[in-house]
Amino acid sequence: MQGGETPRSCLIRLALAGLVGLAGIAIALPAKADEDRPIQCGDVVFGARQLDQDLACETSPALTVLGDLDLNDFTVKCLLDEAAEQQGVVLAGHGAVVRNGTVEGCYRSVVLGGRGGHVVTQVAANGINRGISVESHGNRVAGNSASSRDNDAIRVEGAGNFVSQNTITSAGGDGINVRGRRNVLTNNEVRNVGEEGFDIRERFNEIVSNFISNSGDDGVQVRTGDNRIANNLILNSKGRGILIGGFESQPVGSNDIIGNHVAYGEQEGINVDAGFERQRIFNNVSVNNALDLRDQNPDCDDNLWVDNIFDTAEPADCID
Numbered sequence: 001m002q003g004g005e006t007p008r009s010c011l012i013r014l015a016l017a018g019l020v021g022l023a024g025i026a027i028a029l030p031a032k033a034d035e036d037r038p039i040q041c042g043d044v045v046f047g048a049r050q051l052d053q054d055l056a057c058e059t060s061p062a063l064t065v066l067g068d069l070d071l072n073d074f075t076v077k078c079l080l081d082e083a084a085e086q087q088g089v090v091l092a093g094h095g096a097v098v099r100n101g102t103v104e105g106c107y108r109s110v111v112l113g114g115r116g117g118h119v120v121t122q123v124a125a126n127g128i129n130r131g132i133s134v135e136s137h138g139n140r141v142a143g144n145s146a147s148s149r150d151n152d153a154i155r156v157e158g159a160g161n162f163v164s165q166n167t168i169t170s171a172g173g174d175g176i177n178v179r180g181r182r183n184v185l186t187n188n189e190v191r192n193v194g195e196e197g198f199d200i201r202e203r204f205n206e207i208v209s210n211f212i213s214n215s216g217d218d219g220v221q222v223r224t225g226d227n228r229i230a231n232n233l234i235l236n237s238k239g240r241g242i243l244i245g246g247f248e249s250q251p252v253g254s255n256d257i258i259g260n261h262v263a264y265g266e267q268e269g270i271n272v273d274a275g276f277e278r279q280r281i282f283n284n285v286s287v288n289n290a291l292d293l294r295d296q297n298p299d300c301d302d303n304l305w306v307d308n309i310f311d312t313a314e315p316a317d318c319i320d
Contacts, residue, residue, distance in 0.1 A: 045069050051076075051101065061087040062106065071101020071123065078106035082128055087111055091118040098123060108133045112141070116158060120144060130155050131171075134163070137180075141166065152177040153193065156185075163188065174199040175212070185210065196221045197234070203253060207232065218243045219262070225253020225276075229260060237265040241289060245273025245296075254278040265289040269310070272296060272303055279303040286310045293319050 039049060041057035048068040054075045055062065062076050063069070069089075080086040088106030089098055092114040102124040103109040109127035112118045116136030124145045125131040130153070131146030137158040145167045146153040153171035156163060159180040168175045168190045175190035177199045186208045190197040197212035197219045203226040212219045212234045219234035219241045234241040241262030244255055257279065262269040269286030272279050274296040281304065286292040292310035295303055300318035313319040 061090040063089045065091050065096045066093045068097040075102040077104050112136050112139045134158050134161050156183050178205055221246050223249035228256045230258045232260045234262045235264050240267045240271045241265045241269045243271050244276050251275035257281045260284045262286040263288045268294045277302045281305045284308045
């Protein structure tokens with residue numbers, strides 16, 4: 001054993017060495033961050049650690065976190081060419097934490113992978129393809145800022161995630177794109193994105209009490225059923241304030257559209273596409289839009305429009 005090495009770590013080192021030498025194949029293994037030296041690019045961070053300098057990295061990932069990493073107000077910056085699709089800070093395993101700093105210039109700046117249960121908080125994540133990419137389950141993403149040059153500022157592909165109090169001020173694509181189930185997205189602020197403020201592509205999600213302004217397309221697009229869209233403030237959308245349907249939609253299940261305030265949209269305030277039935281649209285305020293409320297099903301089909309406040313609606317005889 002090397003000085004200070006435990007029998008277990010010695011066995012792990014010898015096993016890795018054997019794998020590296022097997023069949024003459026050279027494998028580049030990430031380094032475990034030694035607690036006695038500063039964290040470096042390419043390290044795997046265990047335990048509770050704190051960054052003590054800015055990092056400019058040509059490794060992918062720039063850092064892998066299996067413990068609790070305090071960025072300590074420093075910046076992790078990716079340097080590889082865009083074509084390399086460089087990952088920034090990757091949370092692996094289960095229950096990793098990254099907080100309090102900046103990750104920028106990466107293809108995907110903060111990636112929540114592994115088995116999930118991670119926490120990302122007080123991080124400014126500025127990416128090329130995604131700022132924050134939630135690829136596992138049961139994570140908490142709260143109090144961050146995120147942006148993306150080409151794609152979504154935040155994408156949620158896992159299930160059971162809590163995404164709250166994040167700020168998005170620019171994205172080439174969607175502000176927050178949801179492709180997993182049973183996620184809760186609340187009290188986020190999304191402004192000036194190229195496409196949808198929120199793009200909901202899966203069932204059983206809750207989008208509650210968010211502020212969405214100046215979306216390049218729809219404020220909230222819901223492409224399937226069994227979601228709850230409640231108490232959101234949606235202003236100045238280039239498309240619809242809330243769209244139920246649209247391209248690549250699947251009209252299954254019902255959605256609850258309750259207590260939202262939608263105004264100053266260039267198209268409909270709230271629109272339900274043909275084929276979406278049994279929608280419940282209650283207690284919304286939709287005013288000063290090109291058309292406030294619209295149901296594209298004949299006679300609203302089985303959709304319920306109840307106690308909404310609006311000026312204009314089509315068809316007027318089944319919308320209340």
